[in-house]
Amino acid sequence: MTIYLDNNATTALAPEVREAMLPHLFGPAANPSSPHGPGMAARLAVGEARAQIAALIGAKPADLVMTGSAAEATHAAILGALRTLEETDHSSHIVATAVEHPSTLALFEDLRQQGWRVTILPVNADGLPSLSDLAAVVTERTALVSMMWANNETGVLMPVAGASAIAHAHGALFHTDAAQAAGRVPVDCGIADYLTLSAHKMHGPKGVGALYVRKGAPFRPLVHGHQERRRRGGTENVPGIVGFGAAASLAALWMDEGDPGGELVAFLRDRLEAGILARWPGAQVNGGRVARLPNTTNIRFADGRGRPVDAEELLTRLDRAGIAVSMGAACSSGGNEPSHVLTAMGLSGAEASASLRFSLSRYSTAAEIDAVLGELPALHARLVAA
Structure with missing residues (x-):
């Protein structure tokens, strides 16, 4: 599933x-x-x-x-x-x-x-x-x-x-x-x-x-x-x-009534975000210092030396594990160009291409977030080992 x-x-x-x-x-x-x-x-x-x-x-x-x-x-x-x-x-x-x-x-x-x-x-x-x-x-x-x-x-x-x-x-x-x-x-x-x-x-x-x-x-x-x-x-x-x-x-x-202000979704987003940063040393949140939608986090991944990781490879491995995320706007997927949003924010092409977007919904659960976090240590070991 x-x-x-x-x-x-x-x-x-x-x-x-x-x-x-x-x-x-x-x-x-x-x-x-x-x-x-x-x-x-x-x-x-x-x-x-x-x-x-x-x-x-x-x-x-x-x-x-x-x-x-x-x-x-x-x-x-x-x-x-x-x-x-x-x-x-x-x-x-x-x-x-x-x-x-x-x-x-x-x-x-x-x-x-x-x-x-x-x-x-x-x-x-x-x-x-x-x-x-x-x-x-x-x-x-x-x-x-x-x-x-x-x-x-x-x-x-x-x-x-x-x-x-x-x-x-x-x-x-x-x-x-x-x-x-x-x-x-x-x-x-x-x-x-x-x-x-x-x-x-x-x-x-x-x-x-x-x-x-x-x-x-x-x-x-x-x-x-x-x-x-x-x-x-x-x-x-x-x-x-x-x-x-x-x-x-x-x-x-x-x-x-169900979730005023998206507080529950934001709680799960923050749990996911904090968990990724804890399990992936060198990862950083793009746009995380200002007000955001409660469901969205965009994270840049790096290896143990601070070099950008190939996010496309990470996305593929997550997909194989049954976790669907993206590298940015679906309508611009399929090309080789880095995200125009992230490069406009000052990221290099390599840094933009090392970023993944995680976007939750009101149907997202804590169990799902924990399952994603459970996959990260092994993925980190495979992608940053050098």
Whole structure:
């Protein structure tokens, strides 16, 4: 049985979510846009789920646009805003941080090639951008600032409230990717003009995301159609959206009553982190000195002489032992390049490639953490013996 500690890549579907989805997977076929009874039932189910998702971030249901993924939601927010601004003012500048999700950085690079002036803010050794640096580059020509709520590789919580205030003080729009944060820490949409969400990061189904668009914020759809208040064409994914709603409702209950503030998950994360550091001399936590998601730790491994260990080999050996972890963002796996997040934090390529991410969920147990720690002494002996 696999011990799954790669929950920032994706999470297991919660049993309650699966039960909520089943009637819409195997029940009567119905398009929410159809005027008959089954269609109206599907439309009501989508509306209820939209309200559940909105409640998680303090939004109104009408402010949400359902999408096929968090990446689509982010692209829709940024492109939907910029396409409108191109027609209404002379703003030509956009800002993001160096540790954004790879798909977001790819979009900004594409915009750069289209003629937009793009500023990528550096981060310090803890993975945090400087708000004073942001204030120094934002001007009245800045159209939009984008900063993720929590980093997917290190779990570091970003200064989104301060960044939003700086952007708005100069008349710029503010977008935040809260895909990793929502359902794990409190997220309030009130600071943002656009906010990205993902179902499968909170024990919901894959293939469905959501975009919060503040009322009055400029927005043009990427896909035209009458659905989603004409903001995203295409027949709604009813089972996926219903599952997203159930997952959001479950996450809210968990944060309010089951594990307020993620204290139990953080306790297990800290137990794992401390145990690794005790059993692997020379190991260090990347981003461990600042506030992080309660479920995430990113650890750099070294041998007895302080030289970086091949984390890919360590990952493979853990996998053989039935322990699933990762080297970083799943969407960037498969390449030979070190993590852009860790190198932005000042690590060398070798140090970044010696790092593994462990990400827990509300279903992680103390027994699993102890089992992982029990494997480490033998792995340490094999990989550092020289």
